[in-house]
Structure formats: C-alpha cells, structure tokens
Amino acid sequence: MDRTELKQKICAAIDQHREEIIALGEDIFRHPEMGYKETRTATKICEEFDKLGFSYQSGLALTGVMAKLKGGESKVNVAVMGELDAIIAPQQEFADPVTGAAHSCGHNAQIAAMVGVGYGLKYSGVLQELSGDVTLIAIPAEEYAEIEYRSQLKKEGKITFLGGKQEFIKLGLFDDVDMVVMHHLTVPSLLENGGLAQAGGAYNGFTGKLVRYIGKEAHAGGAPHLGINALNAAQIGLAAVNANRETFQDKDHIRVHPIITKGGDLVNVVPADVRIETYVRGSSVSAILDASAKVNRAFKAGADAVGAQCEITEIPGYMPVEPDKNLQQLLYENYCALLGEENVLFDHGMMGGSTDLGDLSALMPVIQGRTTGAAGISHNSNYSIADKEMSYIVSSKALAMTVVDLLCDGAREALRVKEEFRPIMTKEQYLREWGQLQ
Template sequence: MRRMRLSPEVRRRCQDAVDQAQDRLLALSRSLHAEPETAFREYRSAAKVSGLLRDEGFAVDVGVGGLDTAFTARYGDGPLVVGLCAEYDALPGLGHACGHNIIAASSVGAALALREVAAELDLTVVVVGTPAEEEGGGKITLLEAGVFDSVSMAMLVHPAPEDNCAPRPLALVELEVTYTGRESHSALAPHLGVNAADALTIAEVAVGVGRQHFEPRQQVHGIVTRGGDVPNVVPAHTRALYNLRAADMESLSRLESRIRACFAAGAIGAGCTHEVSATPAYAELVHDSFLSEAYRSAATELGRPLVSRAQELEMPTGSTDMGNVSRALPSLQPSIGINSGDAVNHQPEFAAACVAPGADRALLQGAVALAWTAAQAAQDEQARQRLLDQHRERGASKVGPR
C-alpha cells in the first residue's frame, strides 16, 4: 500500500480555512439542528446551507434534478471535480437524531478549505445539496437526473458513536403491503367478514419463522401503520411498512422475493387481496480504496480515535442512498464519532449530542479530513489520473457509441 503524502502547505491552508470559518460552520450546524425538516421539505435548511456558500463566492443553482430542496454550489474550473454531499433532512418526531446538521456543515467546511487550494490543485469544488436521505432517496433522483455526471468523486462524513473509516452500509428497500378484506359485525356476523388483520398476522408470523433461513447480514423490520378502526368491526383494511436490508443488491433481491411470498401467504390464508409497493432501493456502500486510505491517514493525523480494520468489519451499520452514488462513481462515507455516550443514531439522546462539544469537534475535524482526502487524491498523480479516466469513461458510456 502506498504511503499517503500531502503537501504540508496544502494541509496547513486547508486547516486554516476551517479554523477561520469555525464560527460560521458551528452556527450553521446549530441552526439546522434547531429547525429540523423532514424529507423533501427541507426548504429552510437548503436555503441556509446554499446561502452560506453563495456568500462565500460559490455559484449556486437551486432546485436541481427536479427537487425543490436540492442544490449545487460550485467553485473553480479544474478538471478534477470534488463532490461534497450535504445532507440536511431530519427524522419525523426525533429531529436531527442522525446528525445531518453535522454532515451539511462539515461538507461546507471541506468546500471552504478546498476553495483555498483549488487553483493550485487544478480542481473544481462542488457541494451537492442532497435532500431526503432518511426517506425517499434524494441522491437516487439526483443521480438519475445527471446531477452527479460532472463529479469525479463524491464524499461526506457521517456522525456516529464511534469513528469507522470504512463502514459497510447495507442495501435497503422499503415495502408497503396493503390487505383488503370485508367488514362485518365482530359479534353478530363474524363469519361474513374477511379479516385483513388476520392476513397481516399471518404475514408477520411467516416473516418471523423465515428469519432462521436469512442469509448473513439480511435484516427485516416493520411496523403496522393501519390495523383496523374499531374492535367491533371485522377490519377490512390493514397496512404495514417494512424495511428489508442485505449485504448487497443481489442479496436484497433474494430477500425481497422471500418477503413478498410471506405477504402473499397472509392474503391466501385470510382470503384477502393484497398489494405491495416498493420505494427505490438503496444500494450497499462501496468505498473507493484510495479515498478510504487517504481519509484514514488524515483522521490519524488529526488524532481521531480510530478502531482497527478488523473492528470496522464487525461494527453494525444502517443504509444510505450514498450507496447508489458509490456504485456509479468513486465515493467515500466514513463515520466520525461525536462522543454520544451510550446513545446511538435515531435516538433522542443522539440528537441532543449532535450539538454538544464532541459533535462540534467532529464537525470541524471531519471537514479538515475530507479536504485533506480530496487534496491527497488531487496531488497523487496515479490516483488523480485514475479518477479522471474513470470520469471520462463514465461520460462516454452515457453518450454511447457513435
């Protein structure tokens, strides 16, 4: 493995830029945290992030990819285009319990740092405002709309209880199943009813007993979103929402087939009809090896408390639409610890920790580490050429043969 070497001057200038922007970055993080907005409704949040970048001299384009709360902010004109993804959607009822306020602010900080060396490194810096990571897959929409076509590599740093330079987020698809039966009086004429709640019960039991045969890293978890209206009426309409996760898209496809069969079993057993709808699938996250090692080197230089590579493989993880980006172009999404104590992502205690001193430190160090990682890729001749070649080939494949 090649030793990572970054120019001390570039390293210093990136660090100085983040230091100088510290107050603005922390204020941005706190402002996002104080006014959480959920998927596709992040109007204030997108305006705060893009507004700061516009004030800093970035050329901002709002509403990209057909999404009102998406944007791009561009600086420089070099051929190597560094994409920094800013997430800013929150969780319903929990606010910023996954720390997207930190993600947005750290990506802005990295962009401000790279702005200072963009001319020297002959690169372009693009912040991509990506809504709806928690639900809806905003990056998938932007990817399909061509927003990432101009980007050579994409990065962000995600808050977590611990640092993990190479987490392995799972592929995910969300399935909604709806059962339809027939109402009847629960006491006077239950035999005339067709119980949609029974269908849901059978399906849940089928999923439960099927877990014994799940492949490694396959997971299923769901909630009942409609179980009936009143107990003295046989319920004719029920609905449930399930998340399916797997190590990769291929394993996810197999899992989805199994779970759809469980849903069908519920309908057959209860005599109901049923419908299943699916959201766009999140792919597993694939880290670019050079970017991952460059980030590890940067995090080590900053004194981050890194776990071993062996420990990284055992650490639990969720899912992200950054996975779809990573299957299309070189990408990186390390986790950075915020000293959240016993709290983990998607807990209210983690939301509170996302504006505590440990989160502030992670935000600033994450910004510097991302900037150093991108600068390392720009300075390393072999890595730079590979990224440019891959970008060119990706563009050629979209055009097709002439």
C-alpha cells in the same frame, strides 16, 4: 506550495471560521426537517454560499443545493456532500413540535462539514493551486422515510425516486462528478476499541415494500363471521415472515423489520384495510432479491389463510455501499494526522444500515467516513451533539485535506482513483435495472 503546506493553509482557514461552521451545524440541529421538505435548511445553505460568494443552483430535486468551485485546472471534479434531512424522533430535545422531525442521525454535522470545506477553500487561497474542481452538494431525502408521502410526490410527477441521491442521478446532476467524499457522525459506542474516527466501509442495501391487506367489513361484535379480517391476515403474514428468518444466511446480513401503519378503521368493525411498510436489507443485490421473494411469499400466505387479498407494491430501495479503497486510504491517513493513528480505525466492515450513497457507489468512487461527536443512540430521542469540535471542525478538516490529496500535484491521486475504479453498472443500466425506468 506542496501538499503539506496546502493542507496547513486550508485547516488554518477552517479554524479561523470555526465559529461560523459550528453555528451552522447547531442551527440546523435545532431546526430539523424531513426529506423533500428541507426548505429552511436549504435556505440556510444558500445564505452561506451567498456569504462565501459562491455561484450555486438551488431547488434541485425540490430542495437540493449545489455549488461548483473551479480549480486552477479542471482535470477532475470531486464532490463533497452533506444530507439535508432528519428522521422522526418526537421526544428529542429539539424535535419539531408539529412533525416530530429530529436530527438524531447527524446530518446537521454533514452539512456543516461540507460548508466547512467551502470556508477552507475560499479563505485559504488553495483552490487555484488544485488541478480539479470541487462541487459542494447539500442533498435531500437520504432517510428512506414517509414512503406514502413520497409516493404521492412521485404520482404528482415532482420526483421519480424516493431517495435524494437517486433523484440526482436521474436528473443528471452527477453526470460531471467523478467521485464523492463525505462523512457521517456516530456515537463512541459504535466504534471499536474507543476509536474516534473510522475511514468507512460497506453498508447493506435494501428494497422497500408497501403491503396492503384487503378484507371485508362487518360488525365486529354482532356478525364477525360475515367479514374477512385483514388484520388477522397481516398477523399471519408477519408470523410467516418470521418463520423464514432461519433461512437467511449470516453472510448476507439480511434484515427485515416491518411496521403496521394502519390496523383497521374502527374497533367495532372487522378490519378490512390493513397496511404494512417494510425494508428487506442485504449485503448484495442477489441476497436482497432472494430474501424479498421469501418475504412476499410469506405476506401473501397470510391473505390466503383467511381469504383476504394482498397487494404488494415494490419500491426501489438503496443499493449496497461498496467503498472505494483508494479514497478510504486517503481519508484514513487524514484522520490519523488529525487524531493520531491509535484513535482511528480503517474499516467498519458491513453495516446493517443503508444509505443511497450505495446507488452512487455502483457508478463512481465514493467514501463515507465516520467521526464521533454525538452522544446517546442514533435514531433515538436521546441523541445529542456532545463534541462540537469533533462533529464539525475535525470532520471539515478531514474532508478538506482529502480534497487536497486528490487534486494537488496535477490531480494525480484523483486521476488514479478514477482510472482504477470499476463501476458495477452504467447510469443507463442503473435507471433501467434498479430504478425500473424504461
């Protein structure tokens, strides 16, 4: 079969199983779980893989699931990936009433599309026509959230990294993967000119920080002069961070957005334990490090001003995403085939947000397209799935068609992508220099 026939067959198989794919996406949307806690969601993926007859590994980096499907030849291994975790948005319609977790970022659609590719490969019969393998991955903990919880997991030796893809890199689970394709759901207002899809682009990277101000307790009304107010230190530190914002250059896309996670213990006690979490985002590692040094200096100045102490714990965040242009072109062409060229954008430029896909992009070719299908505001309680066809089925087809492009004709396109890619660093360099592992 030629490439066109293969794509037609795989899309027809996805259409035949559209109800199962949509049902999976909707079920996950209604049962959100936070990173490294996605036990129910992982179980659903295992059930789907069992139904499809796929062999798989589970419990990877606590909750990850991976199924490797063998092609007619094994020249290249292409991974199709979806993320398991949710965020906190307690007022969202289907938020977990206990944890406040909600799928207000569209990861449920990623998982459905990844499994949708599995349905297409299974029931189309095209897998044996391909000259490479396909690895389906459900990966935990993309959202860099609940830092204290994950730091405790790290102390207990259960994880090394706070991000799921980072942890997979460290565990060697990407060692035999050559490239990654995935998609992200978005809302129409984030796409220019009324577009329906976007073939990807760059994302900021960031470093994470835990900041603790240590003061001295005293009676807040009777003898505040005997204390050292850590909350005042934090307020001065935050003001000093803001005073540095004019030094951030537009080209570096710097974002600093701290939150106070603890402001003291009792209202009538001078605050002596105040804590802040923040990211420092930027479009390059050098820009991140430069802004990070300024932020650290500002936080420490707040402590110096009132005689408090300031402890800053640096946590490896995510590297900037550099999309592979060859993969981006293939995905663009498939979006155009499905939606019409007038409805598809090639690139979204630099996104201010971040993803641990950036860490993978330093090591191998990756692409993350975006399709509309959601309504409301991302990471907001009004987020919803507005278009199930776009969210689950179009996304499944676009990824499946891209897999066909890569692996048909003797895996010619995949081999070209692999040959032309220039990694930023090796895995060993990544673990040593970014992960700070000796």
